[in-house]
Amino acid sequence: MIYALIALGYTMVYGVLEFINFAHGEVFTIGGFIGATFLIWVGVDDGTPLYAKVLYLAAGFAISVVLTAGLGWLLERVAYRPLRGASRIIPLLSAIGASIFLQNMVIVIFGSQPVIMPTAVIPSGFVSLMGVRVRVLAIGIIVLSIMLMVGLTYLLKATRIGKAMRATSQDREAAEMMGIETNRTISFTFVVGSALAAVGGVLVAMYYGSLKFDTGFLYGLKAFTAAVLGGIGNIPGAVTGALVLGLVENYGVGLTLGWLAGLVAVGLAVGLYIQLWRAPNKRIAILAADGRAEEYRERILRLYRLAPYHAVKTVLTERRDAVLRLTARHAVRLTLGNVFLSGMLVAFVLNAGYQFSSKWQHAISFIVLMLVLMFRPSGILGEHIQEKV
Amino acid sequence: MSRIRNTSNAPALPWIPRWMLALAALLAAAAFPLLVEYGVIQTVWIRVGTRALVYVLLAVGLNLIMGETGMLNLGYIAFFAIGAYTTALFSSPRFGFEVPFWPLLVMSAGLAMLAGYLVGLPSLRLRGDYLAIVTLAFGEVTRYTFNNWESVTNGPGGIPGIYRPTVFGYLVERPIEFYYLILVFVVLAVLLVANLKNSRVGRAWNALREDEIAAEAAGIHGMRAKMVALVISAAIAGVAGSLFAYYQQFINPTYFVFMQSVIIVCMIVLGGLGSIPGAVLGAVVLDSLPEFTRQSFSSWLPAIFGRDFMAGWPDFLRTFFLDFDQYRMLIVGLVIVVMVIFRPEGLIPDALWRREVHQEDPREQEHTLQTLFDIEEGKQDLEV
Amino acid sequence: MFSKRMSSRVAAILVAALLLATMGLIGCAEPEEVEEPEVSERETVKVGVHTSLTGGLADYGFAAREGIKLAAEDFSGFVVDGVEYDIELVILDDKGEPAESPVVAQNLVDQGVVGVIGALTSGNTNAALPIYEEAVIPMISGSATLPDITEEGFDVFFRTCLRDDLQGAALGEWVIELGFERAVVMDDRGDYAVGLGNEVQATLEAGGVEVLREEGQEGDTDFSAQVANMRAFDPDVAIFTGYHREAGLVRKQMVEAGMADVQFMGGDGIKSDEIVDEAGGVENADGMLSTFSGFSPDDMPGFSEFADRFEEATGRPAGPYAENNYDALGALITAIVDAQSFEGADIIAALHEIEYQGVMGSFGFNEIGDIEAPDKTGIDLIPRFELKGDTWEYIG
Incomplete structure (x- = not known):
């Protein structure tokens, strides 16, 4: 408390x-x-x-x-x-x-x-x-x-x-x-x-x-x-x-690995799906919102001044094809992610009897921290502040 | 607006070219052991120097992700630990393996890279401060793993008796030989990072640092560019860890505590984010300062001014200098705060960072630009 | 714009004030004594003290240093080849960091010390040993108890403390003697505690005692998870193999969880007077049992006198391993006198032959550098203590 x-x-x-x-x-x-x-x-x-x-x-x-x-x-x-x-x-x-x-x-x-x-x-x-x-x-x-x-x-x-x-x-x-x-x-x-x-x-x-x-x-x-x-x-x-x-x-600390595996796997799976589906959508939204394109143009130009060698050759509207390609790649990754997760789940279930010793106490809380930040940075009850771009 | 381009990429000391300074620094570093060989200073300086070089490697590596790409990493020591443990496990009596130097170096770097890749995969898309916390947690989890996984790492007891490496048929044994061995790797790392900095991916890093969304919209694959930075810097830390394990001949988990990560961050902040000479300077200064102070006040200054030269000094000054170790971290903390407030670009700033941190007020910038336009178009006279 | 400049000026002033405050505070801190060797006509010889005066184990480092200083007073004026020598101590601090340890070692080697007392911890000893080995400088530690160190084949290393495996076996045997059947062994994941804990657990399991192993982390304050596991296990005895701070907290939380009747035991790490306060007072701490990795007071005829002198010199009671460090320097000097030489190899040879009589009683070293007493061997060497009220009493 x-x-x-x-x-x-x-x-x-x-x-x-x-x-x-x-x-x-x-x-x-x-x-x-x-x-x-x-x-x-x-x-x-x-x-x-x-x-x-x-x-x-x-x-x-x-x-x-x-x-x-x-x-x-x-x-x-x-x-x-x-x-x-x-x-x-x-x-x-x-x-x-x-x-x-x-x-x-x-x-x-x-x-x-x-x-x-x-x-x-x-x-x-x-x-x-x-x-x-x-x-x-x-x-x-x-x-x-x-x-x-x-x-x-x-x-x-x-x-x-x-x-x-x-x-x-x-x-x-x-x-x-x-x-x-x-x-x-x-x-x-x-x-x-x-x-x-x-x-x-x-x-x-x-x-x-x-x-x-x-x-x-x-x-x-x-x-x-x-x-x-x-x-x-x-x-x-x-x-x-x-x-x-x-x-x-x-x-x-008292949980067995089997239990934890279930929790972790479900958490990972949910998180990964959310991430994978959301990311390209977000990108599409960013690029497709023509109303905001001006704002980005401004920011790109500022960047251009800061890093003069980096020539900005691509015009914003040309990016749409790339976005489609990105989405396809994400679908492939999703499949790979599924295979990986199933493998992990099997591995965990095979060792399900192993009980965590208390020496892993802090390691567990740090892992919780990492997982939360990686997969649900907005937390359980949601973030109070809206994301500012 | 884009008519006015700020192209000043001038070095810190405009009257001497940078490469000459770098060469001078390299020569100084190479000549430094001679002072010891000829008895001008004591052998301990070789040890201090060697350790400082390991930190230089780490600082240069961390600079790649922190300075160039703008991702604060508070668990960098984990990659160092992975490199060191790989070397210790495969070249010591612990399991009876004796993998030769080069393959083991590649293995150490490779495992560190793999760890970097795995941790980067889900975490690199996070915001800067969250990423910092994730890396911190990663660093701690790594240390707990090495501390707890007794059947492999011998837990907190550590791994003693790491074998000496044989490099190109030459057994590296004396501290001075290690010094030059590590110096070679420092030079390689500096060359690598310096080249990357001015390459396509380097510019992508800088762009991501300045404005991620704009950079992505401009066609940079943010995730991929960041991953390249993370993996390369993990490899540098892995190499540093491997060399360090060979040099120390003993490692245990207490080498890899969180404070070490923070110290490396401090080195970069002191020297200048994104600046290679800055990272080198920061690492050398922060690592050797305590020993320098100790030697100065316990042997050098007394030798010059006589044993009681501090007799007239106020008590607290005497305590401060004689027990400098006790106040080292206090000073480090203070230095960081003071540096980021008054000179955030570091001692030897990187040109781009300097511009970033000393950004003018946008309104004022606009005003300046407008004035310049006006002058160009003859609406206003140049004030003298 | 104006306000921005103002705020940075205010910040500047505040930072300056803070700096001054820091300086002032440093001034208030107790000034360390500066080593001032006496000016005399006699020759002096340098002996290194490689210890940790800052960092987590600073109180152990303090006790070691003060013990060695007393020894330096007593043993100065020894004669080699007809010349009288005084001891000049070169005291260096490795901050408890293993990366600093080799630098300290090299520094001592550079300064031409004839022998080194230290290091404080096993990790730092391991990190420094290759350097002393190469320079052939004998190193005698009064507190590095990790068994591995003498097994690694270093010629220069000796120690005046007993090994963790010996103490662990003794602690385990004691538990069996007391007739306990269900034991919790808990450590703090430090090198000392884990080694000792493993040994205790092995001894107990060999003796048919059912063991639950629990582990906390050094520096933790909350052990409720471990205590909850203990409660579920329902032990007769809890053995904590780490240091007193965590031990006190574990004991306190055990009592709060209703396990006041479970016997609490530990190794030399808990044998400190501070544990009484840390465990939340006499009523929680009373009756704790501990072993120690030095000789028993019965076998140490000079100890009470030494403890008095220590307290007189420092104003604090003789800390842990103070006498071991005193005798480490004593043994080194005796070996130098026996060998009539300052050569490392000669001193090492003499150390193996030595029969030394000091604060800890008479002892020698075996072929790998571990301490050996003439009359007792094995776990009989390990003394037992009980916390009665707020003082540790020797009970045999």
């Missing part, structure tokens, strides 16, 4: 900026470190009365949220804003740099040893839910996540700043013309995303009892997987994705 909190941060930033905030996992770690360090610093122990514990914990969350939100703001201001409008790859590089920088900053400030959360502030009770022992804290985390999700949805749908965020994500320039201060809106997005990450960080430190400088990296990746799985840019999607990922991780 914690994945959900972090995934929300990714999703929000992506929704507004179409940009993967690679440093988000590090922001999460720092949030956790700040909260835990504060609680160690005030010296909570078993002797502290309950009301003081609650107070300290609330203060820990508050300080962590404020400082981490400030960090998020700073990050956007320093590392991302100057790059707005640059091509896609460049802000991503900056984000990777920021991620490395922050991770090593944690080492320099807090050391490479894990920070241990004082056990006194961690609720240790259990409740029995349908015969399963569940930690009170786990229920608390789930409730908190749902509350935050509802709050966030409300924020986006019903408030002024939420409207501004949605407008900014639709079309930044138009939003600016309508009098929305897009820069402020984007900063706000980062602040909210980082604050959520801070809450997640403190909760993780509480749930597992400790936090290490590199914890955030894996969590960030998993949360990103969750966000993509549910459909990036989509808030209920992030939560759904987090749940699905959690289930896959915990129960995927």
Whole structure:
């Protein structure tokens, strides 16, 4: 469920900026470190009365949220804003740099040893839910996540700043013309995303009892997987994705290969068919839409200026024959794909008894990530943003 | 609009031709071991140099997909790992195979290419940032596979005792011999990439990088061109992996962690995306800087200025330089952010990238063009 | 246009501020001591220390370095051919990266060290060994426990720690002795943990114990999948062969899943005081059992004195393998004195013959470079510890 909190941060930033905030996992770690360090610093122990514990914990969350939100703001201001409008790859590089920088900053400030959360502030009770022992804290985390999700949805749908965020994500320039201060809106997005990450960080430190400088990296990746799985840019999607990922991780390990083979093969087959049928259609649509041909002509000419040697010899209308040829080739590939898939299915079924050892746990989640990105990048609940060409 | 063509493809240092600079760099690289042979600097520099050359190979290879084609690859180390493991498995006591150097080199490169092809097939059509994440996942899955597949790779224990290669009947054994062997491959890779860059497919890559849809509409088969880039760069990484395994004589999965992929990306960003000399410079600087700092502050500078030359320095400066290793990644992260903000074209920029990143505001561009038209048609006077 | 320029200027200022902040922070970090060899009339001889002071195992590297420093104080002033020699340590950090290890090794060779103490991990030892072998410089590691290393036929390698296969067998035998019938063996996919885990599993299976093998990843925090599998298996005992951080988390999550009564055991990786906090307090951690890959305190008469000195010198309790590293340098110097020579081949010959008496007691090396005690052999060498309250106590 914690994945959900972090995934929300990714999703929000992506929704507004179409940009993967690679440093988000590090922001999460720092949030956790700040909260835990504060609680160690005030010296909570078993002797502290309950009301003081609650107070300290609330203060820990508050300080962590404020400082981490400030960090998020700073990050956007320093590392991302100057790059707005640059091509896609460049802000991503900056984000990777920021991620490395922050991770090593944690080492320099807090050391490479894990920070241990004082056990006194961690609720240790259990409740029995349908015969399963569940930690009170786990229920608390789930409730908190749902509350935050509802709050966030409300924020986006019903408030002024939420409207501004949605407008900014639709079309930044138009939003600016309508009098929305897009820069402020984007900063706000980062602040909210980082604050959520801070809450997640403190909760993780509480749930597992400790936090290490590199914890955030894996969590960030998993949360990103969750966000993509549910459909990036989509808030209920992030939560759904987090749940699905959690289930896959915990129960995927116990699955036998036969089961997995079925799932993978069906997924692959569906994905491949969709891809193969959609791709040529898309291309035809692009080329056949005469109304838009002018736009492409413009873009081709721009390209022509950037790369002067590359002579653009072909006129757009001549491309239609080529499109037909392409479609024929795709049909051939479809057949080949079928043969390949059937072969794989047979191979898997022959080994169906093999049970996955838990050493493949992460490998499985990474494979899920790859498959989702490759075959259904819009996720389970669909992408919030429309594709911009 | 197309009347004004920006044809400036000028080198970074206009007064010296680029090929001369390249030749000078090559000569310097070739002469560098002589310094060690004649005892000017210590043998460790051969090791640093050799490792730097391996990274140069990787940086040049990655540059092909990242710089030329604009696809961010965060799992490039996986191809390196595949090359290294192929060599380690077929030329070590592990299974008793001893495949000769050339066939094994081709095998290593071939398997890396195959992996590139298979991973590229479904993923190359993705958007840039998604592609980056897919490659990251691929890199990690590859490492987990090598770490978990104990019956073949010996898992985390790694493969020791990789045999020395025999190249053209000559047993390559000393570090200096490895240095020259790898240098030869670096030169070959640079020549290959430089030629590709100016070939038809190279221009297709650049076009795809600038605007994929427009490029495809203009008749470039995007998928095929990208696949060529990916497969070639995977082959370069495979060769690098093979040479590295021969040189180190031992490999285990911890060589191939995600951070290594990131470091190679950093090398290219530092040197300049799409620029071959940039990739070379970035790799050499980032790889040898820690050792350079260590040597400078622990032996060279004390030898010149006396042992206590840092006595008067503030504490944090002393700590910083003496324990540079601890801050290396911190600096790397900072450098990347600073570079992409203030000099996104890198230290030695590629002409095309420079134009790309320092694009003028479209409105202003239009204005400039309009002014130029006006001047041409005599409507406006040239301001002096 | 105006706003764009402004924002880049603001960015410039912020970046500059950040740089300054970084510098400041670095300044705040604890400054490392600079090695200042004493100026004396006597000759000095260089000994290399090849360890990992940064990276994931930095605390092990710290303990090793401090142990070696103590040894350097004690053993300075040894006499070869009538000349008194002081030890100058050349301490280099391989950052825990195997690609850095050969560079460190070459650097030490260049500086003309007569012997090397290290490397810290088995992987880095393997990566550096070809270089020391070629230069014929004896290398004594206090913590590289992977069995393969001494089996690879390198002449220069010795170690003052016991091998993982020995410890694994001892751990397995202990489980059988305790009468457990269903065991979970779990590792963290690191080279140390997997090797040890395989050995434990093999011993248990040979002894008729039913084994479930589970595996996590080093650096993970959530082991709920593994714990769920364990619960389904319903074991009597869980043996974690990795390091204390993950072990603590596994233990904590086992208790939370209602498996508090399952005995928790591990190798030397879990024998750390930090595991108490990491497992969520004394009530979770109490009663853990562990083996260790050094000698037992009974066989180490000098250990308590050494531990006191270590704490006095560093302000921290004697860390893991500190005494093994101390004795590694001690054995090297003793061999040099025995051989009356600084030649690598002579020292290596002397090391094979040595009968050394140090913090760990008396020991020698066998023909492949593994440590050998005079009176005990095999798994009897491996000491057993129990976590009572928040301290590890030796129980035989």
